[in-house]
Amino acid sequence: MKAIILQEAGKLIAQVHEMPENLSSHEALVKVHRIGICGTDIHAFKGRQPFFTYPRILGHELGVEVIALGDEVYHLKVGDKCSVEPYFNRTLDQAVRRGKTNCGENISVFGVHEDGGMREYFKIDAKYLHPSLSLSYWQLALIEPLAIGYHAIQRAAPVKEDKILVIGAGPIGLATAQFATLASKEVVVMDINAERLAVCQSKLRIKDTIHLKDQNFPIVDVLRKLFDGDLPTVILDATGNPESMKTTLELAAHGGKIVFIGLYQGDFCFHDPLFHRKELTLMASRNALGRDFKQIIELIENGKINTDFWITHRICFDELPDQFEDLFFGNQFVIKAIVEL
Template identity: 55%
Template sequence: MKTLTLQEAGNFVYGTLPEPTNIEAHEALVKIHRIGICGTDYHAYRGRQPFFTYPRVLGHELGVEVIAVGEQVNNIKVGDKCSVEPYLNCGHCQPCRNGKSNCCETLQVLGVHTDGGMAEYMKLPANKLYASAKLSYDQLALVETLGIGCHAVNRADIKPADKVLVIGAGPIGLACLQFAKIKGAKVVMLDVNESRLAFAKNTMQADATVMVSDNSADDIKAAFDGDMPTAIFDATGNPSSMMRTFELAAFGGKIIFVGLFQGDLTFFDPLFHRRELTILASRNALPDDFRYIIQLMEEGRIDTNAWITHRIAFDEVASSFERLLQSGNELVKALIAV
């Protein structure tokens, strides 16, 4: 079977490997049909991804077809179209026992810590597959991206009365926007780019948008009718942006860091205490998030068509990746067809 390996930063190499065999009792063999490209993949290509080693087969946003199943598998069957939960957890460490499999102590994320789906076939634990008889491979490949925002919004326990600021209008920020809206909250999007903000407003139904500027705090307050946000989701992974959230949150508010960076985060403690702020980290997603998102998509409450701005064939990835990086604000989500 064909594979595509990121041999080192900036260098994709095509190769071939034998098709996977010897399916274990709890496993499934799947054919890869769609692969979403996300910020993790771009950072890895540029040599800027934390917790990453080369060479690595990328790809963790997957729409797949079940080809074979092990004898103990009963949640899926041959022929099913599935989304993949790419978080391989141990099942027995403390967070796994406490229902926090997304932050397992020895977590292996497909395409990051272990090889992912930029290949024709792969073996997976069957419990990481979520079938849908209604959704397309395109839609199924986007479930994981949506899961990041879904989990973050659930972590923050967003309510209709909340006034939510989302910083960063990339796919993860847009996912936070979408699920905060589903919860009934008023949502304002903050970004440095007008076209991204226009997409958030016109396509993703943000209630208002604000450009980053010296007057951002006043503009945010105006967008919330004189109030400040009770919840701030920072999806930038930019330390300056993340540290500024402490000045933007309402007294008694929450700050949810969805993006991350390699470094130390600092804040002025008296400001933090005076406002009695809550800081939350959000990592990956949980199995129930995948089930919930698939249900919403099947019900037509989430439309992913507008997310897909670029499509490329598997054989064109190596030659097209640099061009994708240069697409700028036209790029929201690229999908690879295998």
């Protein structure tokens, strides 16, 4: 079977691998049809992904077809189209026992800590497959990145009265904003990229955005104007930028919540008196839960979430090694690029 390997930083190569064999009773053999490219893949290509080793088969945003099933798999059938939940827990540690399968002590992320789905076939524990009767493989490959944003919204648990600010309009910020609009009518997105903010307005129907490069006034004043004199009660920061993360404490309303989705590889410091004076709640959001995948599939099936705008680039599997660098490090406007097998 065909596979693409990130041999070392900056070097994707095509290889031929043996077909997987010997399914265990709880496993499924799947055929890969679509592979989304995410920020983790891009960072790994450039040698900037922490806790990453080479060589590695990338790929964890997947739309797959069930080819064969172990004897003890009952929730799937051959031919099912599925999304893949790529967060594997090798031990039943404390977090996993408490249902936090997104952040287990020994979690292994498919395509990051172990070889992933950038190949024609692979075996997987069937409990990580989430089927849909109506979604396409293109849509199923979007479920995992959408789940990151969905899980962040679940962490914040906003109510309809909340005023929500999403900082960062990359794919994860867009996903977060998309689900924020289901929770509240007052959602503002802030970014330095005017094209991405235009997507928020035209595709997500978010009325108010803040283009940071165009602002001549303090952001607090801009937010108060947009929120009728108030400040956001929920802030979700998807930048991974320490200065942006620090600023959230200044922008949040008293009694507000802040969720950090983006990861900063370093120490993060903030002014404790400001944190205490406002009695803020500060949370991290990592990965997603199995139930998040199921709920997103249901939302798309029921027409609650529009996926039409997400895929801006479609790439043939065999052409990916030659196109990868130009696509992601050229001047193209990419929301989501998906590889087709």
